[in-house]
Amino acid sequence: MSKVLDERLNYLGRNLLSGCLLGIGFVAFVDEAVFHQLLHWHHFYDKSTPDIGLVSDGIFHAFSWFSTVAGLFLVPDLRRRNAWWPKRWFGGFLLGGGGFNLYDGTVQHKIMRIHQIRYNVEIAPYDWVWNILAVLILVVGFIIIFRTSRESKTMDGTV
Amino acid sequence: MEHHHVHQANELSNELLLALPFVLAVLIYLLLGLVSNQRHKRWPIYRYMYWVSGVFSAAAALIGPVADLAHENFTAHMIGHLFLGMLAPLLLAHAAPMTLLMRTLSVGHARKLSRILKSFPVSIFCHPLVASILNIGGLWVLYTTDLYAAMHQYNLLHTIIHLHVFLAGYLYTISIIYIDPLPHRYSFIFRAIVLILSLAAHGILSKYIYAYPPAGVPIEQAQVGGMIMYYGGDMIEIILIFLFCRQWYKAARPRTSVSLSH
Numbered sequence: 001m002s003k004v005l006d007e008r009l010n011y012l013g014r015n016l017l018s019g020c021l022l023g024i025g026f027v028a029f030v031d032e033a034v035f036h037q038l039l040h041w042h043h044f045y046d047k048s049t050p051d052i053g054l055v056s057d058g059i060f061h062a063f064s065w066f067s068t069v070a071g072l073f074l075v076p077d078l079r080r081r082n083a084w085w086p087k088r089w090f091g092g093f094l095l096g097g098g099g100f101n102l103y104d105g106t107v108q109h110k111i112m113r114i115h116q117i118r119y120n121v122e123i124a125p126y127d128w129v130w131n132i133l134a135v136l137i138l139v140v141g142f143i144i145i146f147r148t149s150r151e152s153k154t155m156d157g158t159v
Numbered sequence: 160m161e162h163h164h165v166h167q168a169n170e171l172s173n174e175l176l177l178a179l180p181f182v183l184a185v186l187i188y189l190l191l192g193l194v195s196n197q198r199h200k201r202w203p204i205y206r207y208m209y210w211v212s213g214v215f216s217a218a219a220a221l222i223g224p225v226a227d228l229a230h231e232n233f234t235a236h237m238i239g240h241l242f243l244g245m246l247a248p249l250l251l252a253h254a255a256p257m258t259l260l261m262r263t264l265s266v267g268h269a270r271k272l273s274r275i276l277k278s279f280p281v282s283i284f285c286h287p288l289v290a291s292i293l294n295i296g297g298l299w300v301l302y303t304t305d306l307y308a309a310m311h312q313y314n315l316l317h318t319i320i321h322l323h324v325f326l327a328g329y330l331y332t333i334s335i336i337y338i339d340p341l342p343h344r345y346s347f348i349f350r351a352i353v354l355i356l357s358l359a360a361h362g363i364l365s366k367y368i369y370a371y372p373p374a375g376v377p378i379e380q381a382q383v384g385g386m387i388m389y390y391g392g393d394m395i396e397i398i399l400i401f402l403f404c405r406q407w408y409k410a411a412r413p414r415t416s417v418s419l420s421h
Contacts, residue, residue, distance in 0.1 A: 044386060045369050054370075058363035062355050065393065066400050070351075073404040081413055 009152055011083035016145065018074035019092025020099075023141075025068025027097040028060070031104065035117070046115040053112035060108075064100070088148035094141030101134035174222050181218040185211055188256065195263040206254050213250030216242045217325060230311060233373075233380035237387045243321060244294070244328035245395040252332045257339035273340075282342040287334040287350050291357040294331040297323055299364055307373040331357070336402050347407045354403065358396050365389035 008015070035042040049057075078084040105127065108114045117126040188210045192202040219225055220239035228235035257276075261269050275281060283289055301307055301320065310317050333339060335354050369385030372378050 044389075045366050047370075049370075054363050054366050055359075057366070058359040059355070061362050062358035062396075065358065065397060066351065066355050069397065069400045069404050073408050077408060077411065 007081055007083040008085045008088075009156060011078055011081060012085075012088065012149070012152055014074060014078060014083070015085045015088045016092040016095075018071050018078060019089040019094075020071070020096035021067035021074070022071030023093040023096025023098075024100045025064050025071055026093070027100045027104075028064030029068065041118040043115045043119070046113065048113045049115070050112065053108070053114045056108060056112055057114050060100070060104075067096075085148065087144065088152075091141050091144030091148060094137050095145060096141075098134050098137030098139075098141055102131060102138060105130040105134055177222045178218065181214050181222075184214050188254070188259070191259050191263045195259065199262050202259060206259070209250050210254035210256070213247050213254060216250060217247035220247075221321060233376045233384040234387060237384040238391070240324060241387070241391045241395065244298075244324040245392065247325065248329040248332040249395065249399065251329060252336070252338050255339050261340070276340070277342040284330055285334050285341055285343070287345055287353040290327070290330040290334040291353055291360075293323075294327040295357050295360040295364070297327050298361070302364065302368055302373045303371075305374055308375045311375075332399070335399065336406060347403075347410070350403070354400070358392075361392055361396075362389060365392065 031042070036044070075084065075089075078089075105117075109116060109130075110127070116123055117130055189207070192207060196202055220229075220243035225235050225239050225242075229239045261272065264272060284293075301310075301324075306316075306320070310320050333341065335350055337344060365385045365388035367385075368388065369382050372381030376384070
């Protein structure tokens with residue numbers, strides 16, 4: 001058992017990275033599937049988008065596509081190294097997902113005006129729900145990561 | 160009416176002429192496979208299947224109904240380009256044509272070929288960054304200048320552009336995922352960054368086309384075409400990303416477990 005714990009300690013960063021990448025990919029996927037395709041709330045393109053908005057959207061879209069696959073491949077990689085730590089991984093997942101959601105809800109929707117959450121409605125409540133939810137996910141992620149970091153330190157001390 | 164008829168007959172012979180390179184490509188590959196089987200172990204069937212389907216998807220963009228429609232319709236043009244510039248290169252790269260050629264040639268000729276592949280001009284074209292700029296940069300030039308309109312006026316230009324789209328797509332594919340031997344190999348992290356940036360440039364261009372149609376393209380067609388480029392591109396890109404990550408997963412196998420299994 002102690003050997004398994006050892007391996008986890010060697011891959012603290014990779015657990016975080018894998019969860020974080022998949023979190024970003026998951027949120028981007030839900031955004032595309034639910035808000036663009038199912039609800040049709042988001043628009044493919046909004047006339048008020050400046051060029052920098054298109055660039056940011058393009059980079060995040062490509063990155064989220066890549067990070068979904070890369071994050072998934074890192075899980076079996078951690079497992080074959082006996083280094084997967086689901087709790088820490090999930091902390092990373094929330095960090096990535098919440099962080100991307102907050103970026104999307106503030107910078108991309110409000111500052112760059114890529115598109116709004118929904119059209120022809122009073123937008124403020126939507127924005128508040130979206131961003132408060134993002135902050136909550138982010139905070140929970142931070143707490144989990146902080147706790148696993150502390151656990152890893154005590155494990156390190158006892159080993 | 161008679162004029163129309165003559166026109167059609169001309170088109171038919173044109174189509175046959177256009178089909179010739181594709182037929183030759185399949186025949187030559189088959190021949191290389193059969194010849195090299197004499198001296199080596201059997202060239203796998205799945206490689207032939209990759210090659211034939213790759214040649215078909217390139218041909219689909221240049222001859223037949225989609226190609227005909229593409230002259231007037233931007234949406235059809237974009238579907239053709241997905242086949243020619245993304246799907247065909249991915250399939251053809253998996254047929255490992257260079258490996259096949261190498262094992263068919265005599266040792267002396269194979270050495271000469273490998274020297275050419277290692278030469279400066281070839282290795283510069285296979286650099287991920289150069290290949291990406293040729294590929295996605297070429298598309299930016301095509302759709303944001305008057306080149307797209309000019310392409311429909313001059314037959315020669317039309318041929319050159321389509322050849323470029325295909326060749327640049329192929330170079331791009333083989334510079335990101337390694338199947339055939341390459342003169343110089345770059346790290347996974349470097350290729351990952353180039354891959355993400357080039358996919359981003361592709362996505363940005365699709366939305367740019369949606370917003371600002373190329374000269375002579377009606378806005379409705381540009382919108383549908385842009386979305387096909389965006390989402391159709393996504394479909395092929397995720398395959399490319401998956402193959403790339405799988406190569407990393409195999410290469411990054413922990414050494415201890417390798418020594419244990421021996």
